[in-house]
Amino acid sequence: MTVIAVPEPLVDQAVDQLRQDLLSGVHGPGTKLKVDMLRAQYGYSSSPLREALNRLTQEGLVAVDQRRGFRVAGMSAEDFADITRLRLFVDLQALEEAMEHGDDEWEVRSVAAFHRLQKVEARFPEGPLVLNAEWSARHKEFHMALLSGTPSPRLMGICSNLFDQAERYRRYSAKYRSQTRSKSDEHKAILEATMQRDKPEAIRLLTAHISRTQTNIADLFEQGVLLESNAI
Structure with missing residues (x-):
């Protein structure tokens, strides 16, 4: 057929x-x-x-x-700080629920997503990976796979939307970043803590991961490397 x-x-x-x-x-x-x-x-x-x-x-x-x-949509340090604040609410809630409710399929999905992300990173060892479309897609896939153990589709939808809003800032700022940031070890540590259902450690690591991006982008705005655009 x-x-x-x-x-x-x-x-x-x-x-x-x-x-x-x-x-x-x-x-x-x-x-x-x-x-x-x-x-x-x-x-x-x-x-x-x-x-x-x-x-x-x-x-x-x-x-x-x-x-x-x-x-x-315009861009500003205050807007990205607000996006980050909301992500720290919803992503951490989704991750906690995923560790409570996630099954074997969720674990396989998360590990496979990390493996695909690593494969892309191995092919592009230099430069700001966030500017690579394939890496960006695999990066989101990994984060969403970790959170997908939550039983709430609406929560997942909010997490996905906020990730995209943050992604625009990450890609924009990467064009002006003088130092690259290797995220592979961060992602591996988050994955391992999550798979072990170590809630305090997984929450701590994801909080640091999200917050570090906010700090880096806020610095670029403060230095005038990124210019605010609030036109609506």
Whole structure:
């Protein structure tokens, strides 16, 4: 029996492409997102593009300006601090629930995601890995796999959305970072503590992991390396 692949709806395709370009900085913070311009760039009609922009507004990656147009969400040290504060609420809650409820499949999923992340890191030993699209995808996959033991799909959705909002800052700041940061040991330690169901250690390690990124990006803003863009 031949299985016919059903194409992804146009709106979902547009959301995926726009989200990736927003995260990677193709459209910089504060940039006006004109539907006509996006039609020429992506080849979609106005209807799926407007729906995609509305969805990305709900995700916090796009903002609606006073003239009812769309812009890329601005960036600021205060905004990233708020994203980090919320991640420390929801990610830690999800991780704790994952250690309570996670089964064998969750463990296999988490270990496999770490292995795939390591394989990518082994191929790209130099430079800011966050700028590599494959590494970024595997990085998110690893973090979401660890949290996926939670029984709450809504909590997972919030964690995923906040991860993407933080990812935009990570990628943007990596372009200006003078020193690379190896995360492999951090991820391995988090994985091991989580698999051992060592709640205090796993929570401590993930807290430090998330907080360190916030500190690094805050320093770049303070130094003027990153410029705030609050245009809406």
